[in-house]
Amino acid sequence: MRYILVFLCGINIALAGEAPRKKLNDGNTIPVVALGTGRGTAHDKPVDEVRDAVFWAIEDGYRHIDTAVLYNDEVQVGQGLADAVRQGLVSRDQMFITTKLPSDRHARSQVVTTLRESLNRLKMNYVDLFLIHFPFSTKNDGSPDNIDYLETWRGMEDARELGLTKSIGISNFNASQVDRLLANCKVKPVVNQIEVHPAMTAEPLVSHCQSRGIAVMAYSPFGFLVTRTRHNSTTPPPKIDDPVLVKIAQKYGKTTGQIVLRYSLDRDLIPVPKSTNKARIAENIDLFDFKLTDDEVATISRFNQDHSVFDFSIWKENIHFPYNKA
Template sequence: MLSLVLCCVLGLNTILAEKAPRMELNDGNKIPTVALGTGRMTAGGTQNDEVRDAVLWAIEAGYRHIDTAAIYGDEEEVGQGIADAVQKGIVTREELFVTTKLWNDKHARVLVVPALRESLKRLNLDYVDLYLVHFPIAVKSDRSPDNIDYLETWAGMEEAKELGLTKSIGVSNFNQTQIDRLVAKSKVKPAVNQVEVNPTLTQEPLVSHCQNLGIAVMAYSPFGFLVARKDREAPPPRADDPVLIRMAQKYGKTTAQIVLRYLIERGLIPIPKSTNKERIAQNIDLFDFKLTKEEIDTISLFNKNLRVVSTPFWKNYPNYPF
């Protein structure tokens, strides 16, 4: 207590305990219900040190779940941020939950385990907590379509789990039909389906279906079009939307926090992305208030089934999910 008081008085960084509660997955492993996302960092031209710093800041702020992927190109920096936090004594590796993903050009069964080993090498970890098939779509090295069935890919994922390289396995961007087929024809049910969910893409049928099957849903692009966009035609809600502002004022929160809490109330695991230290902390400060059912329903009315992450270039590929 004295050290905490001194940190506050002296203006030093306060290291917080784990802030997000954990949800039990269908395999018994427990997943923190908010994750720091890292995908936009590299895509947006963010410097490597910013990724490393963001991961450390997130862990200091109470995050215990970090989400990355092979295609993001930042696994090494994510691993460095994790190593920094462990070295500083903030957490142990066992207290963290690390998610990464298999890219589309590694869908052949024999490539899955080697791909995960490469990710682990970049992360400088012995295992990840969750390994996801990033898309049901398979591509060749030249990005042309490949006709590999995701059931074959899943067999490789099951092998990775058996080898102890990952504690849990799951999928990302799978639609309801693909989920049902995978569940019916696999030994191991996916623990997670990570998909885009936000106020303009509520995905209520898919989310409910996965949850009814005991499959947790992680929500990427959780803010939708809330964040600043150059496109003036982007649909509401924006950060200054009157409906969200009223809720934010009621609870003493930001509109971004209202949207994240909305997803949590629906049983989802949001994956907010930021390299701003203050916003990183805000994005997990979500567990001292609850929205009413009426407020949840009101936010859901923004739904337009409109995606932030659109992949029309894959539309004619086998197993395109959208």
């Protein structure tokens, strides 16, 4: 059922199921929930599942899809959107598509070419947001390269100037990299997409970005709620049946997954939940008829252990590696 809904904490008005939009520092607006399509958790499944996932997501009101060259699924994202447009569910200009530049294409001259290749796969004339996926560069074989992300950013500005992307941003940049970029850019990044969830709240980096007008997209927003094949049973709480989360979920008549996504929204983050399951895709955007209290947000933040779901240490020798090397 579709009806007009006033978003609880602001002036945004949206159709039911559709995420409100947030204004970016370049004046464009971004839907505050994105469907994640990176399938690090499900690489054993056929990539064609992404086509259906994108279509179902649009049916459910998602207007923002997150992809990347690295995910090898831009073709399927484009197909899912084309299916939805063909069936009259949306037009291209109602959608917000994010893709990302891989680390082995960091030379300024490669940025526009790489985005054009993405657009060919997506079958689109432009994306809404183009991100540098990681601040460090690699050679084709994955070994470290030494291209400075400031050079890469010039290429990002070129791509925006050409109208191939409406907005440009970064991902996995740490606080000092954010500041160095801000001091040396013509166009400010609109977004930093980083890992944020209850076991990795990233409070210093989140407030660093937000205080500089950079919106934060939260990837892997479920953290260790879900089973991650690369981790063993020693992973930190909270899990999906954590009593603290269950209590909050019961209060609002929601699932613990929804509570964790609402936690992102109530920290003014843009969560990027990945699912290829029809019911869970619907569940993950059914977030706009409740709001956590400040105390509940603080309670969930207390799970923090700065514990990443990823092990990026294979890149730790790269210049501009953004994380603690320990």
